[in-house]
Amino acid sequence: MxxxxxxxxxxxxxxxxxxxxxxxxxxxxxxxxxxxxxxxxxxxxxxxxxxxxxxxxxxxxxxxxxxxxxxxxxxxxxxxxxxxxxxxxxFDEQTQATNRAKLNQLETEILKKVPGCELASDQFCRLMDLAIDFCEDVPALPKSEVQKIVDIFVAHGAQAKVSSIHVNGWFGDxxxxxxxxxxxxxxxxxxxxxxxxxxxxxxxxxxxxxxxxxxxxxxxxxxxxxxxxxxxxxxxxxxxxxxxxxxxxxxxxxxxxx
CATH class of the missing domain: 3.40.50.1000 (HAD superfamily/HAD-like)
Structure with missing residues (x-):
């Protein structure tokens, strides 16, 4: 650089x-x-x-x-x-709705398996993805726990990207x-x-x-x-x-x- x-x-x-x-x-x-x-x-x-x-x-x-x-x-x-x-x-609205149902299931699994993370506070106005907070409004999680969140998304066929505050997961290329x-x-x-x-x-x-x-x-x-x-x-x-x-x-x- x-x-x-x-x-x-x-x-x-x-x-x-x-x-x-x-x-x-x-x-x-x-x-x-x-x-x-x-x-x-x-x-x-x-x-x-x-x-x-x-x-x-x-x-x-x-x-x-x-x-x-x-x-x-x-x-x-x-x-x-x-x-x-x-x-x-x-995606069209029907595909968005189908993906949202799958993301809702992932939300339950992630919050259960990774203690300390939370649903991002802005999730209520999201249309396409699921955002899991690991340091914005919660105490920062170690990298190993952030990776667990990513791994759960990927195991279900979703994409997952780590930002400076959230792990965002979604279905779609x-x-x-x-x-x-x-x-x-x-x-x-x-x-x-x-x-x-x-x-x-x-x-x-x-x-x-x-x-x-x-x-x-x-x-x-x-x-x-x-x-x-x-x-x-x-x-x-x-x-x-x-x-x-x-x-x-x-x-x-x-x-x-x-």
Whole structure:
């Protein structure tokens, strides 16, 4: 990983994780929010790509200075454009309902077999996945217990990704990257290959690995160091600061190279 100061390319889009990339201890600070506005005013389209739920994404797409959002680890994207909310889901409603029934069974099993974890507080406004909290609103679990959660998902044929706060599990062959590329193509006419040239991505944890691997212009905030041993495809550049201040540092460098 190179220092962020080595970056010297003009970008048109910045895709970014939210938790512990834009935020610090769950809060969106003024610096990171102002950095998003600075990118917006410079004509650089910001697109959050997150494990957070549909309910959050509805608000973010409408209220933040963003050009859309990919949510629940790639289950959908929302874009508020022309005074209308445009929503694209990987699955139709019937398939979503079938998957939800299976996830409800997994919820019961995981909470029983892994003491100390809890259902994520934002689960009530999720449509596509099951989020298990291992350190957001509960005392942090050791990595071995987090791995048990992952193993239970996988044993039932679900995908499972570890963020900085949750294990997210879902049924379906999609992830942050696949839906991000679909979003860019459908909404902006940017092909998957061109996306490598005009897009950057910033993140902080293992569930960002597909994005780090795909985008040559990939960035991480300094707290990526907590997960370096869990990530094979590492980001190209790393900021010197954590969380929202690290994102602010990344945005500053991108703006300088516009």
């Amino acid at each position: 190179k220092p962020i100061s080595d970056f010297a390319t003009s970008l048109k889009f910045l895709l970014t994780d939210i938790d512990d990339t834009l935020t610090d201890e769950g809060l969106l600070g003024a610096e990171a929010y102002e950095a998003m506005w600075a990118l917006y005013h410079a004509g650089i389209k910001v697109i959050p790509v997150t494990g957070r739920p549909a309910g959050w994404c509805e608000m973010i797409a409408r209220v933040w200075p963003v050009s859309g959002i990919v949510g629940e680890n790639g289950g959908f994207y929302f874009r508020y454009h022309g005074k209308k909310m445009h929503r694209h889901f990987f 999609y992830n942050k990257l696949s839906m991000s590329l679909k979003f860019l193509q459908h909404e902006f006419g940017v092909s998957a290959e061109d996306a490598k040239k005009v897009c950057g991505f910033s993140g902080d944890s293992p569930n960002d690995e597909p994005m780090f691997q795909y985008f040559p212009h990939s960035f991480a905030v300094a707290n990526i160091q907590h997960f370096v041993d869990q990530i094979k495809a590492k980001p190209t550049y790393v900021a010197s600061q954590r969380g929202g201040m690290g994102f602010t540092e990344i945005a500053s460098v991108i703006l300088k190279n516009k």
